[in-house]
Amino acid sequence: MTMKVQSKQFYEAIKIMHRMSDILYLKVMEDKLRMIAVDPSQIALVYADIPYEKDTDSERTIACTDGYSIYSIIKNIYSKYDHVSIVLRKDMLILKYGKSYSAFTYYKDMDIPKVFSEDFPELGTELTVEFCEFKNFIYSASVFSSEVFFIHSGTEFCMLSISDNMYSPIYRILKGTDIEEALEDVQCNHAVLIHKTDNTDAVFVSEYMLDMILSVVKEVKNCKRVKIRFDTNMPVRIGFIRDDDMVVAEFVAPRIIAV
Secondary structure: OEEEEEHHHHHHHHHHHHHHOOEEEEEEOOOEEEEEEEOOOOOEEEEEEEEOEEOOOOOOOOOOOEEEEHHHHHOOOOOOOOEEEEEEEOOEEEEEEOOEEEEEEOOEEOOOOHHHOOOOOOOOEEEEEEHHHHHHHHHHHOOOOOEEEEEEEEEEEEEEEEHHHOOHHHHHHHOOOOHHHHHOOOOOOEEEEEEEEEEEEEEEEEEEEHHHHHHHHOOOOOEEEEEEEEOOOOOEEEEEEEOOOOEEEEEEOOEOOOO
């Protein structure tokens, strides 16, 4: 089948995918093309949904899950065109710009961890923060730590990163201590972002690898807010709310915390 997408969106999505992996998977949906990349260690997954125009002569929408080399595709993207036509054939991807085209052969079968399914459980808690605040925190936290905690306790949502793998504030929060009170005695390097939000009777705490989030944040453009859904010791879904009709979201698996 053949579909036409905006070159700018396609190029941005490819750059985001490349931060995660060198293998691009494509899934053709009813009104959008889903581009997927999975971290080689299967800790994280990122996808981008791009609206497309389907040629009138094309067959009915189908699902395609072949993998292609992102590095090869990036070298053959022409940004001067407004649109790129994407042709999917058996074991082959063709990109057409004007009268020129590039063809890419099938690379690898899709191998997505079951934990990163579209049936992400509607459990836990969901919160929205400003993208600039989220981005600044992730950059600051990555200077001295490799992990980040997402915490929702009472009416407070907190993103916390602590050097020296210091877990004592986390355990205090799990026992019901106020977030700010639990952090009062923290002497080591740490970064924290606290937001007031809807009240929750439960305490949700989960730990994630910072570099997996940072790699995507570096490439996301035209984003104003971030929607975060997580649960204790469950994958986090980070949705980047953009100004256009392109959807970008990331799943990151947790580091298990003894609760």
